[in-house]
Amino acid sequence: MDGCFxxxxxxxxxxxxxxxxxxEAFHVPRDxxxxxxxxARLSGLGVSHVAVEATxxxxxxxxxxxxxxxxxVVVVNPAQVxxxxxALGARAKSDAIDAAVIARFVAATRPAIRPLADAAARLLAxxxxxxxxxxxxxxxxxxxxxxxxxxxxxxxxxxxxAALEKELAEIDAEIDGHLRGSPAxxxxxxxxxxxxxxxxxxxxxxxxDLPELGRLDRHKIAALAGLAPHxxxxxxxxxxxxxxxxxxSVRTALFIAAQVAKRHNPVLKPFYQRLIAAGKPxxxxxxxxxxKLLTILNAILRxxxxxxxx
Numbered sequence: 294m295d296g297c298f299x300x301x302x303x304x305x306x307x308x309x310x311x312x313x314x315x316x317e318a319f320h321v322p323r324d325x326x327x328x329x330x331x332x333a334r335l336s337g338l339g340v341s342h343v344a345v346e347a348t349x350x351x352x353x354x355x356x357x358x359x360x361x362x363x364x365x366v367v368v369v370n371p372a373q374v375x376x377x378x379x380a381l382g383a384r385a386k387s388d389a390i391d392a393a394v395i396a397r398f399v400a401a402t403r404p405a406i407r408p409l410a411d412a413a414a415r416l417l418a419x420x421x422x423x424x425x426x427x428x429x430x431x432x433x434x435x436x437x438x439x440x441x442x443x444x445x446x447x448x449x450x451x452x453x454x455a456a457l458e459k460e461l462a463e464i465d466a467e468i469d470g471h472l473r474g475s476p477a478x479x480x481x482x483x484x485x486x487x488x489x490x491x492x493x494x495x496x497x498x499x500x501x502d503l504p505e506l507g508r509l510d511r512h513k514i515a516a517l518a519g520l521a522p523h524x525x526x527x528x529x530x531x532x533x534x535x536x537x538x539x540x541x542s543v544r545t546a547l548f549i550a551a552q553v554a555k556r557h558n559p560v561l562k563p564f565y566q567r568l569i570a571a572g573k574p575x576x577x578x579x580x581x582x583x584x585k586l587l588t589i590l591n592a593i594l595r596x597x598x599x600x601x602x603x
Contacts, residue, residue: 296400297312297313297314297315297338298313298314298340298399298400299312299340299342299344299396300391300394301345301346301355301395302391302395303323303346303351304323304388307321307327307388308320308327308331310331310392311389311392311396312335318389318393319334320388323351323355324354325358328354328358328359329358331355332364335359335364340364341403342365342400342403343359343364344398344404345366345367345369345395346369346395347369347370352368353415365406367399369398369399374391374398381394381397413471414501417471417478420467421498421502422501422542423464424461427460427461431454431457431458434450434457437450438450438451472497478500480597481496482496482500484593484594484599485593485594488554488586488590489554489559489600490551490555490557491550491590492553494546495549499543499547499590502542502543503540505517506591506594507595509591511588511592514591515588516539518539518547519539519541519544520547520583520584520587521584547586548583550583550586552579555578555579561582561585561586565578565579565581568581
């Protein structure tokens with residue numbers, strides 16, 4: 294094995310660590326002192342990759358501390374690690390075993406090391422995620438409101454919806470303040486919303502959850518968004534292509550924007566109509582619009598040139 298690879302399984306109270314090829318395993322507390330001790334222990338090993346599994350936000354402290362110490366950190370997708378474990382035939386599960394699997398996964402795949410988001414970018418991402426949660430809660434309460442028959446229940450639902458709408462307005466104002474307070478983010482938002490079909494919510498979701506936009510080629514950015522079609526083929530048999538994986542929040546935002554763009558965008562509207570005329574199902578055509586829209590947005594941010602209907 295060429296290089297030193299570290300897998301870290303994150304739980305609420307501790308970090309389980311596995312180092313390859315040494316096979317060394319240990320754990321430290323998931324706090325400032327524990328992360329500092331881990332950084333000191335790894336700093337002299339000539340580490341190639343330190344892989345931390347995404348665990349609902351618990352990984353943030355560890356990843357930020359390791360990156361701050363100059364270690365090559367990558368946050369890995371837990372679903373990919375689980376598939377890798379199944380391929381290895383690893384049925385037993387514990388935190389220590391998971392750390393070893395993560396180390397083996399990163400040694401086998403060697404993902405690219407990308408700089409972690411700074412504190413301001415993480416805050417914006419958290420605010421956008423919280424906004425999404427509040428919108429989902431409002432939608433759920435409104436659904437309950439349509440089914441409620443008791444006056445007491447309807448009043449309770451109305452009060453809660455009003456409170457959630459107030460919180461949503463405050464979150465929107467805070468997001469707006471962060472974006473408008475950053476010249477780079479403000480410029481990026483202005484470029485993105487110049488495209489017909491893209492509104493502030495979509496633009497802010499992309500800025501927060503897809504910071505690679507404008508920095509990668511169209512194939513890689515589509516894969517990150519979960520809009521790159523996968524081929525199913527074996528011998529002479531070929532199945533339908535499909536999309537999967539990627540960042541769900543980004544894919545959802547682009548799909549919603551595509552619903553508008555296919556009706557109003559002067560480039561994407563005829564593109565959608567051509568696909569429908571060619572016999573493509575509406576869902577397939579809409580996904581194709583979302584993918585093309587992402588390609589356009591990627592090119593706009595790369596060139597720093599607003600939409601031009603040439």
